[in-house]
Amino acid sequence: MTILGRGVLAVSIGVLMGLSLSVSGIVMAERNNESEAVRTLPVDHARLFAEVLERVKREYVDTVSDEELIEAAIRGMVADLDPHSAFLDASEYNEIRINTSGNYTGVGLEVNVEDGRVIVVSPIDDTPAYKAGLEPGDVIIAIDEYPVEEDLDDTIARMRGAPGTPVTLTVAREGVDDLMRFEMQRARIQVASVRGQMLEPDFGYVRITQFSETTSRDLTRTLLDLTNRNDGDLRGIVLDLRNNPGGVLEAAADVADAFLEDGAIVTADGRVSAAEFAMTANPGDISAGADIVILINAGTASASEIVAGALQDHDRAVVMGATSFGKGTVQTVMPLSSGRAIKLTTSRYFTPSGRSIHELGIEPDIRLSSDDNTAAIERGEWLDEAVMLLRSDAQLRQALSHLKTGNIRQSKAQ
Numbered sequence: 001m002t003i004l005g006r007g008v009l010a011v012s013i014g015v016l017m018g019l020s021l022s023v024s025g026i027v028m029a030e031r032n033n034e035s036e037a038v039r040t041l042p043v044d045h046a047r048l049f050a051e052v053l054e055r056v057k058r059e060y061v062d063t064v065s066d067e068e069l070i071e072a073a074i075r076g077m078v079a080d081l082d083p084h085s086a087f088l089d090a091s092e093y094n095e096i097r098i099n100t101s102g103n104y105t106g107v108g109l110e111v112n113v114e115d116g117r118v119i120v121v122s123p124i125d126d127t128p129a130y131k132a133g134l135e136p137g138d139v140i141i142a143i144d145e146y147p148v149e150e151d152l153d154d155t156i157a158r159m160r161g162a163p164g165t166p167v168t169l170t171v172a173r174e175g176v177d178d179l180m181r182f183e184m185q186r187a188r189i190q191v192a193s194v195r196g197q198m199l200e201p202d203f204g205y206v207r208i209t210q211f212s213e214t215t216s217r218d219l220t221r222t223l224l225d226l227t228n229r230n231d232g233d234l235r236g237i238v239l240d241l242r243n244n245p246g247g248v249l250e251a252a253a254d255v256a257d258a259f260l261e262d263g264a265i266v267t268a269d270g271r272v273s274a275a276e277f278a279m280t281a282n283p284g285d286i287s288a289g290a291d292i293v294i295l296i297n298a299g300t301a302s303a304s305e306i307v308a309g310a311l312q313d314h315d316r317a318v319v320m321g322a323t324s325f326g327k328g329t330v331q332t333v334m335p336l337s338s339g340r341a342i343k344l345t346t347s348r349y350f351t352p353s354g355r356s357i358h359e360l361g362i363e364p365d366i367r368l369s370s371d372d373n374t375a376a377i378e379r380g381e382w383l384d385e386a387v388m389l390l391r392s393d394a395q396l397r398q399a400l401s402h403l404k405t406g407n408i409r410q411s412k413a414q
């Protein structure tokens with residue numbers, strides 16, 4: 001599995017050490033499909049590692065096992081490389097696989113931490129949480145009477161579980177004096193990463209919340225539905241990538257490909273052959289040449305920046321909003337033993353024009369000011385009625401107005 005990366009390298013790390021000062025070396029083996037290389041760590045470095053390990057074991061205020069110390073050392077080694085590389089234990093690795101697969105077992109809530117509280121962003125349609133009546137803005141106080149703290153991962157883990165098992169959420173809701181209890185049963189949740197809405201005749205709105213393995217077919221289904229509701233091809237589409245944190249590289253390439261006839265989508269450079277690649281568009285525009293405005297902001301990152309950058313470079317869309325996050329690196333998830341993995345930065349990617357947007361971001365063609373009325377959309381809340389959607393989102397109103405002027409750049413291939 002690749003998080004903004006292509007190919008998976010199978011990595012085996014062996015650490016051979018004694019717990020005395022006479023340790024002579026540490027051996028690390030890295031294996032890929034073509035060759036195996038073995039390198040012995042310099043003895044001075046191995047000795048330093050053993051010295052620190054022994055001191056911590058002997059003198060730290062609490063007893064710490066060898067396993068805990070070795071895992072902590074590995075975590076520190078990988079995390080110190082850059083903010084996006086990480087060691088993943090079995091549960092963390094499983095969480096990544098769940099997030100990229102687009103389905104999991106739970107109650108169907110999108111949650112986030114705000115001001116030290118776990119807030120409901122949105123219940124997913126037709127899930128236990130949605131049917132039970134949870135609402136955006138609810139503050140989760142407890143799960144099965146267990147108090148919820150600021151730890152988002154722990155909160156998510158407690159809501160997960162086997163299908164059919166009961167779970168009770170206690171929440172605080174603005175305007176309601178007493179705490180509210182919601183009893184429900186966990187179920188298999190299919191997360192739709194793409195949502196659509198007709199804004200008015202001939203003009204549609206498509207929001208992509210993340211890039212998972214299902215995003216490409218979700219996009220196809222959404223655009224087909226909008227075309228049917230419009231009784232014909234759309235004239236214009238607002239593609240909303242605000243607060244989209246990214247995800248699977250291939251999914252982002254497929255989305256860009258859906259609107260392009262040909263040309264480069266993204267290229268990447270890395271140290272090993274599997275980390276160097278180029279993705280190009282295939283003939284066929286799923287939107288039949290509809291004008292496109294892309295909305296971005298500081299929360300638009302990674303895979304979503306690939307889409308915005310590709311369509312911008314090919315003059316296929318006008319990008320509006322604020323400068324995006326600026327994450328121009330590719331991470332590859334490499335499985336290890338016992339269900340663990342490392343997520344390692346393996347490439348730097350470039351937009352079709354050769355731009356590196358790392359720590360720079362995508363600059364919008366038209367900069368839009370922030371508006372307090374956009375809060376509902378910025379948090380990912382979905383409003384069913386187009387009039388409510390437009391009323392609550394000043395940036396979306398500006399995007400639609402720009403689409404209707406007809407002053408939209410088109411793909412050079414057209």
